[in-house]
Amino acid sequence: MxxxxxxxxxxxxxxxxxxxxxxxxxxxxxxxxxxxxxxxxxxxxxxxxxxxxxxxxxxxxxxxxxxxGGQSPPSPPSPPSPPSPGGKISFGQFVNAVTAFGYPSPSQDKYNAFINNYQTKGGITNNRELAMFLAHILHESGGLKFKEETRCKDNKCPNEYRSPGDPGNKFYYGRGYIQLTWSYNYKAASQYLFGDPNRLFNDPDAVSRSEELSWNTAFYFWKVNVHSDPGVQNGQFGSSTKKINGAYDCSPCRGSCNTRFEMYSKILKVFGVQENPNPAGC
Structure with missing residues (x-):
């Protein structure tokens, strides 16, 4: 040299x-x-x-x-503030949240289906919980790229996710932004969204065909399985990870646990929530 x-x-x-x-x-x-x-x-x-x-x-x-070198000595972190509804998330904030992780910029249709249904279908009432939800959705869907389980998209995984009584020509592999699987989950989501257990049972492909249904089945899962958890409502992001993927990511924090949390930390800031993100609960 x-x-x-x-x-x-x-x-x-x-x-x-x-x-x-x-x-x-x-x-x-x-x-x-x-x-x-x-x-x-x-x-x-x-x-x-x-x-x-x-x-x-x-x-x-x-x-x-x-x-x-130019930073003053650190001060103790401030405790989390109580959740507040916050302002409506703008299209620009949504784009910034998605692209912060190198994912492609989302379309207006994706934003519309997200913003119009998170309260009515997901029961989400504050921007902190909304940031939790979106962090998991982005991770599960590859940044809103995948609406179908990739390994099953072509061959339908015909010998998997089979329950007694399932029609031979219907396949219940993962669809939607949170990967709805098994016929009984399609029925439950269909009942929740339409008051009719057979609508999605008879047409499971509708979930991946529709932008709105890809979101709404995810909101259904969140409302039924995650939303009411005390840890989630107290701002513990790890509690939401445990509900969604605890068998692989929790006790202790492993797998995608840290990645999900760091995504949440960034989205929380983009969504204007002024509190320290809390990883507890996993």
Whole structure:
């Protein structure tokens, strides 16, 4: 390496070291939001002072920066504030929430089906819970890209999700933004949405054909299985993860647990909720 190039590299290293006033070594059970919160940082600030850090694959022993050179000593994190209805989420906020994770910009139709039904179908009454819901939906659907279980889309998975009495020409693999499966769930969702248990049982493909039904079956699942959980209503995001994918992601937090939470943390901010995201409950 040329002397000039080496000098520039050393200068950059010296600048980085001197620009970080306090470091922290990653321990077992740590993840980015926890480290940031423990040191009085927002997640955005933590990302800013740790450029290039891979929070989805955080390694034990990695040294991270928790206070930059121009930052005053951290203050204790403020406790969560009570949930409030907040203002209606705009199309711009919805787009920002989806694209923050590298997903394509959503259409107006996706926004309309989301914004018009989250209260009536999902029972969601505040922006904190709405951020929880959307974080899971984006993760489950690949950023609203998939409305059908990808491995079953072509062959219909004919020997899976079969219950006694199912018609031989109907298949009840995952459809919609939260992957509704099994005929009894199609019947229950159909009863909830239409007052008729057979509408989706007789036409399960309707869920993936319709933007509104892809959302509404997800809202149905949330309302019946997640919404009333005390932890969810107290702002514990991990409680919602446990309800949706607890067998794979919880006790302890593993799998996609941290990824879901970091998505929620960003969406919460985009949706204008001024509180520290709480990972508890998983």
């Amino acid at each position: 040329k002397a000039v190039e080496l000098s520039l590299v050393l200068l950059c290293l010296v600048y980085y070291v001197h620009s970080c006033a306090q470091t922290y070594t990653v321990n077992s059970g740590d993840y980015c939001w926890k480290i940031a919160n423990d040191h009085g940082l927002t997640l955005d600030k933590f990302y800013q002072i740790n450029p290039g850090l891979n929070c989805n694959n955080l390694q034990l022993g990695v040294v991270v920066c928790v206070r930059d």
